[in-house]
Amino acid sequence: MQLSSVRWLLRGGAALASLALLACQPPPKPGTGTGPVSATLSGVSTSIKDLMAKRGLSEADVQGALETYVPTGKRDDYLIFASGGHGGQVLVLGAPSMRLLKVIGVFAPEPWQGYGYGGTSDAILASGAQNGRQLNWGDVHHPNLSETKGDYDGKYLFVNDKSNGRVAVVDLEDFNTKQIVTNPIVGSDHGGAFVDPNTNYVIETSQYPVPFGRKYAPLSEYKEKYRGLAMYWKFDKEKGRIDVANSWGIELPPYTQDLADAGKLDSDGWAFVNSFNTEMATGGTLDHKPPIEAGASQNDMDYLHIMNWKKAEELIKAGKFEMVEGVKVIRMTVAAEEGVLTLVGEPKSPHGCDVTPDGKQIVVGGKLDTHGTVFSFAKIKALIDAKKYEGKDIFGIPILSFKDAIDGQVEIGLGPLHTVFDDKGFAYTSVFLESVVAKWDRKTLKVVDKLPVHYNIGHIMAAEGDTVSPDGKYVVAMNKMSIDRFNPVGPLYPQNFQLIDTTGDKMRILVDAPIGIGEPHYSQMIKADKLKPIKVYAPGTNIYTGKKDPDAVESGKERIEKREDGWHIYMTAIRSHFTPDQIIVEEGDTVHLHVTSLEQSEDQTHGFTINMHGINLSLEPGKHENVTFKADHAGVFPFYCTEFCSALHLEMAGYLLVKPKGTPADPVAPPAPTPPAAAPGGPSTDRLPAAR
Amino acid sequence: MSDLKSIPRRSRPLPAPRASRWPRFAVAGLALLAVVLWAVSLLLPWWQFYLFAPQYPGGLVLNISLLGLSGDAKEISMLNHYIGMKSLEDAATLERQLAVWGVGLVALLTVGLTLVVGKRWNWLILLPALGLPAGFVGDSMAWLYHFGHSLDRHAPLNIPYFTPQFFGWGAIGQFTTYAMPLAGFWLALAALGAMVWASLWRRRICKSCPLLAQCGPTCAHKLVGAAAP
Numbered sequence: 069m070q071l072s073s074v075r076w077l078l079r080g081g082a083a084l085a086s087l088a089l090l091a092c093q094p095p096p097k098p099g100t101g102t103g104p105v106s107a108t109l110s111g112v113s114t115s116i117k118d119l120m121a122k123r124g125l126s127e128a129d130v131q132g133a134l135e136t137y138v139p140t141g142k143r144d145d146y147l148i149f150a151s152g153g154h155g156g157q158v159l160v161l162g163a164p165s166m167r168l169l170k171v172i173g174v175f176a177p178e179p180w181q182g183y184g185y186g187g188t189s190d191a192i193l194a195s196g197a198q199n200g201r202q203l204n205w206g207d208v209h210h211p212n213l214s215e216t217k218g219d220y221d222g223k224y225l226f227v228n229d230k231s232n233g234r235v236a237v238v239d240l241e242d243f244n245t246k247q248i249v250t251n252p253i254v255g256s257d258h259g260g261a262f263v264d265p266n267t268n269y270v271i272e273t274s275q276y277p278v279p280f281g282r283k284y285a286p287l288s289e290y291k292e293k294y295r296g297l298a299m300y301w302k303f304d305k306e307k308g309r310i311d312v313a314n315s316w317g318i319e320l321p322p323y324t325q326d327l328a329d330a331g332k333l334d335s336d337g338w339a340f341v342n343s344f345n346t347e348m349a350t351g352g353t354l355d356h357k358p359p360i361e362a363g364a365s366q367n368d369m370d371y372l373h374i375m376n377w378k379k380a381e382e383l384i385k386a387g388k389f390e391m392v393e394g395v396k397v398i399r400m401t402v403a404a405e406e407g408v409l410t411l412v413g414e415p416k417s418p419h420g421c422d423v424t425p426d427g428k429q430i431v432v433g434g435k436l437d438t439h440g441t442v443f444s445f446a447k448i449k450a451l452i453d454a455k456k457y458e459g460k461d462i463f464g465i466p467i468l469s470f471k472d473a474i475d476g477q478v479e480i481g482l483g484p485l486h487t488v489f490d491d492k493g494f495a496y497t498s499v500f501l502e503s504v505v506a507k508w509d510r511k512t513l514k515v516v517d518k519l520p521v522h523y524n525i526g527h528i529m530a531a532e533g534d535t536v537s538p539d540g541k542y543v544v545a546m547n548k549m550s551i552d553r554f555n556p557v558g559p560l561y562p563q564n565f566q567l568i569d570t571t572g573d574k575m576r577i578l579v580d581a582p583i584g585i586g587e588p589h590y591s592q593m594i595k596a597d598k599l600k601p602i603k604v605y606a607p608g609t610n611i612y613t614g615k616k617d618p619d620a621v622e623s624g625k626e627r628i629e630k631r632e633d634g635w636h637i638y639m640t641a642i643r644s645h646f647t648p649d650q651i652i653v654e655e656g657d658t659v660h661l662h663v664t665s666l667e668q669s670e671d672q673t674h675g676f677t678i679n680m681h682g683i684n685l686s687l688e689p690g691k692h693e694n695v696t697f698k699a700d701h702a703g704v705f706p707f708y709c710t711e712f713c714s715a716l717h718l719e720m721a722g723y724l725l726v727k728p729k730g731t732p733a734d735p736v737a738p739p740a741p742t743p744p745a746a747a748p749g750g751p752s753t754d755r756l757p758a759a760r
Numbered sequence: 761m762s763d764l765k766s767i768p769r770r771s772r773p774l775p776a777p778r779a780s781r782w783p784r785f786a787v788a789g790l791a792l793l794a795v796v797l798w799a800v801s802l803l804l805p806w807w808q809f810y811l812f813a814p815q816y817p818g819g820l821v822l823n824i825s826l827l828g829l830s831g832d833a834k835e836i837s838m839l840n841h842y843i844g845m846k847s848l849e850d851a852a853t854l855e856r857q858l859a860v861w862g863v864g865l866v867a868l869l870t871v872g873l874t875l876v877v878g879k880r881w882n883w884l885i886l887l888p889a890l891g892l893p894a895g896f897v898g899d900s901m902a903w904l905y906h907f908g909h910s911l912d913r914h915a916p917l918n919i920p921y922f923t924p925q926f927f928g929w930g931a932i933g934q935f936t937t938y939a940m941p942l943a944g945f946w947l948a949l950a951a952l953g954a955m956v957w958a959s960l961w962r963r964r965i966c967k968s969c970p971l972l973a974q975c976g977p978t979c980a981h982k983l984v985g986a987a988a989p
Binding site for chain 2: 642643644667668669715716719
């Protein structure tokens with residue numbers, strides 16, 4: 069009896085287990101029956117050869133195509149964040165495909181994202197005002213990704229506006245600009261926006277010296293009154309915003325400071341910025357004086373500025389600063405005395421200032437000199453520690469001996485500018501006048517390969533190239549001219565990004581990418597899997613606070629309220645209607661529109677515009693927007709969804725009725741629409757279920 | 761040594777072997793197992809609908825549990841409004857509110873019946889276990905029928921009435937659907953299996969029960985597992 073009971077138990081258990089197995093099977097997906105049919109290799113190669121002949125492609129072309137082609141459904145390995153130059157924007161491209169994935173509005177309004185067209189983002193652009201003037205463009209130069217322990221962490225992107233001395237913060241959680249900070253002291257910036265290895269600071273150094281606060285002083289007082297500045301914007305990693313109150317600067321002599329970089333590993337705590345025009349030429353062409361270009365090119369040497377920012381931070385804590393335009397600034401005399409600011413000669417009118425991945429060297433391109441100069445941080449530090457100076461400049465800043473501070477010089481060619489690095493001990497320098505990329509060995513300081521690029525390469529960028537661990541796979545030549553590369557599109561030519569393979573002994577151009585939006589300066593390339601952007605916002609999110617907006621609207625709570633400050637319209641948007649869809653106000657009334665997207669589905673974006681009011685919003689799933697406008701013209705203004713959201717997208721519309729002043733208070737209500745007996749229900753290509 | 765052998769055995773007799781009661785306990789145990797399975801199934805989804813369309817590469821998923829809906833219910837409801845279908849949230853609201861009590865009642869009946877019924881009414885112990893999944897299926901199908909046959913005729917898209925497929929492949933518009941039971945439902949079936957097993961076992965026990973002759977609607981032992989009177 070007992071034994072047979074056990075057998076029963078086992079049998080029953082087996083039956084249950086088989087049931088459980090059945091339950092675990094997922095359903096098959098439709099349309100995935102068979103895999104791709106594999107053609108025979110010879111068949112493929114014959115057709116490829118035909119194709120090559122027909123299209124006039126070389127083997128190298130085909131190889132480049134195969135190495136960069138990303139078929140539908142597959143994704144790029146890397147993302148490039150490129151400056152959009154005059155566009156005031158940041159471009160996001162995929163690599164190796166070099167396809168444009170996104171344009172992020174930063175310093176300029178960007179209508180698709182509804183950035184600067186009546187919504188909440190207006191405040192971001194407004195916060196970038198200088199001298200009380202809203203600036204609706206920026207000369208975007210150097211995007212820099214946030215770092216943790218010297219490696220990209222994929223969390224934030226910083227970018228500077230050279231024209232107006234500003235820095236912006238882009239949150240890579242949603243790829244939106246979240247903050248613009250304005251520098252109240254300087255007139256322009258170029259050495260930015262660079263971060264230290266743990267993103268404690270975003271470094272911004274000025275370019276063209278001006279009297280502090282951009283106040284008036286004649287050019288004859290250039291040496292006395294004009295100054296440069298290295299700004300250290302404190303980044304609050306918790307909040308994801310620059311902490312303006314805890315930011316500070318170091319006064320610099322009125323040499324034209326150029327590019328900057330932060331030290332890493334051995335040189336962490338230090339920052340470097342090169343300069344030109346130590347002659348302090350100010351032009352005067354009408355008075356028969358040499359233009360700045362000539363005046364600034366007289367000395368054989370300019371100065372690399374070496375800043376000990378960790379020590380500067382201590383000086384700030386110790387109160388050794390002055391308030392300038394509301395900013396804590398360490399005067400350069402103090403900086404010089406305390407060893408915070410030191411100079412060292414560098415071949416004339418240099419460009420590029422790039423710290424090696426190990427943090428041991430700083431490479432400066434000659435620009436007007438054929439060399440790349442490799443400074444040794446260890447030697448620089450030893451000289452500073454020993455206070456072994458060659459002399460002082462006219463402002464009393466100590467100068468180190470050039471020959472004692474360098475590891476050597478590389479004979480690169482005509483016009484070396486920027487240098488980037490790979491993981492195998494090679495450096496890649498952009499050579500502007502020669503239009504080549506020069507690859508050189510960091511040990512032997514010898515050029516091992518040169519690759520012609522098209523044309524006039526400015527910046528150069530390597531995959532994760534300015535982290536402590538470059539990936540070494542790709543280099544991008546960011547060429548200022550394209551001349552004959554692309555179809556002619558009028559006198560303003562596209563810029564040309566060229567993706568270069570650096571895995572072999574010889575560099576190879578893989579693909580060109582025309583950039584038709586501005587002149588990109590720098591860019592950075594990050595491994596795509598380091599980025600973890602969100603897909604939709606939590607319902608009712610104000611994207612600038614990151615929290616639910618106090619005026620967020622839930623389904624069923626849509627309403628119109630008349631208050632002291634005007635009409636408050638609490639509106640929702642979901643496929644394919646706005647609720648409410650009729651707004652009736654009187655001429656001169658102020659309207660506060662609070663609109664929430666009720667969508668939570670990936671890529672289901674709505675737009676919102678009201679005719680003739682300059683308003684355009686992007687309502688990504690869950691996003692909330694607030695708009696305030698004056699209904700200053702009587703009339704009828706349709707509003708509608710500006711994203712083709714669904715098959716009934718065109719029907720996603722409503723009316724703003726602005727009654728002329730003095731219209732009777734109780735207008736005739738519009739007749740209730742009679743629903744049609746039956747709407748046509750043909751086969752749909754959109755997200756609409758239709759009859760089966 | 762031989763002396764030792766001649767030592768008489770202890771005079772006190774060993775106790776007579778007791779009739780084993782563990783099969784009886786096991787029957788009650790199976791009923792308790794069913795109760796546990798139902799309790800767990802309350803926390804799990806019972807049924808799953810997949811909706812595939814080109815715009816939803818990963819498909820949309822709707823999970824139905826006794827307590828509510830999860831997955832992409834909101835999105836599916838949103839899509840359904842185009843054809844004038846009611847919101848999924850409005851389906852089976854009473855059933856969802858009463859689910860815990862319902863399962864409690866089923867559990868109570870099962871345990872109670874298992875303990876008290878006699879041989880003739882033994883099959884009764886299966887009824888609650890059968891009723892729960894059958895009720896779920898029947899109720900769900902009724903709601904699907906109702907939803908597909910109460911389409912708002914003023915909806916943007918006017919389509920003929922239909923009944924969404926409750927099991928296996930179906931199609932609505934550009935959507936291909938697939939529906940199948942999930943863990944909760946399988947647990948309910950497992951509970952039913954446990955009760956089938958309990959009832960069969962029960963029959964065997966009753967057959968060899970010395971009180972078989974006295975067996976009426978209730979167990980002559982008063983409770984299954986109780987000592988023989």
